[in-house]
Amino acid sequence: MMLKDYSVVVLGAGGVGKTSMVVQFIHGFFTQEYNPTIEDCYRHLVQLPDGYYHTVEILDTAGTHQFPAMRELSIRSGHAFVIVYSIESEESFREAMKIADMVNNIKGRGKVPMVLVGNKSDLNQNREVDMDRARQLSVDSLECAHLETSAKYGLNINSLFTELLSAAMHIVSKDHIGATIKKGIIIPRMRSKLKRLASDSVVHVATSPQARNQKCTIL
Secondary structure (H helix, E strand, O other): OOOOOOEEEEEEOOOOOHHHHHHHHHHOOOOOOOOOOOEEEEEEEEEOOOOOEEEEEEEEEOOOOOOHHHHHHHHHHOOEEEEEEEOOOHHHHHHHHHHHHHHHHHHOOOOOOEEEEEEOHHHHHHOOOOHHHHHHHHHHHHOOEEEEOEOOOOEOHHHHHHHHHHHHHHHHOOOOOOHHHHHHHHHHHHHHHHHHHHHOOOOOOOOOOOOOOOEEEEO
């Protein structure tokens, strides 16, 4: 069983480590290079907990203000969302909250798998965003999961994408009867798993976006 034309969209302000997270998930390494992204698209084969390999597309988007029309188009076509902020930047957190609200307005509140992600957890000494506050806001205001990650050390990166993809697979797949009803089961289950992960954690991302033309990489 393969997922086709399936898209996970990674959104957030510039410099929060979106590209580093994607590269860490797909290639398993961290790069210090900072090259502002316009929009990069990666196709990747992923084995999910169901034991099957699924083809997924991960869309790494630009920092928010530069290309608002592209951002809205990405949200409309996406199936699951990673909204990233840096734990050392309150401004990036506020931006992430706005983007998550936009996703909810376009896709329906609580209707799609979405995770609010505090990246750069290895830089805890520079923290500006309190983890408990961010987690509470994600539940109360956004109705989504919350997790902290470190792209630099790979902390929670694989679990983040795997759980998100697994939840989206169950919702999107036509093999699941009553998929719209199952949203009420699948998304809370994903949030619960990520919450347990968050309890065990702590560990950046020194990447993100200089303008490159959009490309789709087959991996």
